[in-house]
Amino acid sequence: MRMGEIERNTKETQISLSWNLDGEGRYEGSCGVGFFDHMMQALCVHGGFDIQLAMKGDLEVDCHHSIEDLGIVMGMALHQALEDKGGIRRYGSFYIPMDETLGFCALDVSGRAFLVFDTEYVNPSVGTLDCCMVKEFFRALAFQAGLTLHLKTLYGENDHHKIEALFKAFAHALKEAVTRTGEGILSSKGVL
DSSP, X not given: OOEEEEEEEOSSEEEEXXXXXXXXXXXXXXXXXXXXXXXXXXXXXXXXXXXXXXXXXXXXXXXXXXXHHHHHHHHHHHHHHHTTOTTBOOEEEEEEEETTEEEEEXXXXXXXXXXXXXXXXXXXXXXXXXXXXXXXXHHHHHHHHTOEEEEEEEEXXXXXXXXXXXXXXXXXXXXXXXXXXXXXXXXXXXXX
């Protein structure tokens, strides 16, 4: 079982998270931001991951610290679960159509952190999630996990659909990238 378990406590957030890459698509717990819990559920269902989360954040300020710190912890857990990154496909990409929106994700479990995030929102928020925090979440996750991550909304109008399409595309791309091949490290360098 490929599992990452992280506990991280700051003056702004207290987070305990376990992430099983070989799960059954279950999300248990809450980050305190309803729409983001909906995205976490989608991530688990579409990636076949199990995530258990116990979290408290300073939501009386806004959602920034909670969402960014959750990205940090998830990236740390993913990094831990993948160890030396051996025996996986390494690359994954996926398109998700969601009504009028088309979202795309391509990623490389490379050990080299980078984020390209190409999407625009019409509204400042969806529920109590500030739309600008979607990019911050994925940046934090990518940099802690060592992912080269490209996310793009090719077109769309509804902000809910844009965000959800990106989360589902990420889930499918990550599921593909961490699929076991049973072979060594996919790199001409021999190490990632």
